[in-house]
Amino acid sequence: MSAASDNAARPVLLEARGLNGWYGKSHILQGVDITIRDGELVALLGRNGAGKTTTMRALTGLLPRVEGRLAFAGEDVLGLPTHEIAKRGLSLVPEHRGIFGTLTVEENLALAARSGARWSIQNVYEMFPALAGRRRTPGGKLSGGEQQMLSIGRALVTGPKVLLLDEPTEGLAPVIVDRLVDLIRDLKASGLSMLLVEQNLDVCMAVADRLLIIDGGTIVWEGSGAELAAAEEVRGRHLTLEHA
């Protein structure tokens, strides 16, 4: 049995059907369909401006106007405020990291932590020893890599069932990207489901069970890493980066 058909038997955690999303009068998301099953890592790819971040925002209650169907763990969550969605286990690691620059590492984690979550602050320090050594350092004084670790740590201590990662490798040195890929693999091995927005195709190929391509606010392609590697025409049409 292939990995894809193994996954098809798993329960669906997140299901978006025909999601439409607007910023003011701009109709950005034009019928997005996304399914994430328990334990799956799905990568969302697309050019700059294709609608990746807007999709993440729509899934987590951060977009002012969204229509369509959005279910999490079988419950309709469309229109719920972000904290209610997070409470149910859908947690976003935002593109620009969303940490409080004047608060210490420990304070950043403590503000996000929820009792009963699968990951405690101590677990986060074990996962990221560099953060443990800097627990009294303000978030704004951390390196880019450390800020990314803190941002992921903040999401983990909320106790997610599905973690949404928006361009986690952006701006990081290659050696830090490698560490992040190892971490994402470890989180996946622990059973966590993830939706990963990532411009780095190698990273997506290395970790994802399934890849989706968004273009013009619509999912235009879905397949495995091997299928995308073979689909030169699809990559040329939908993934050429404007400022690569």
Ligand SMILES: Nc1ncnc2c1ncn2[C@@H]1O[C@H](COP(=O)(O)OP(=O)(O)OP(=O)(O)O)[C@@H](O)[C@H]1O
């Ligand atoms: N706050 C906003 N108000 C109005 N339009 C916006 C806003 N944020 C994004 N957009 C527009 O929505 C479209 C999709 O943007 P989005 O940020 O989702 O793209 P993306 O795929 O994440 O690309 P990138 O890699 O550049 O972040 C773009 O045309 C963008 O200009």
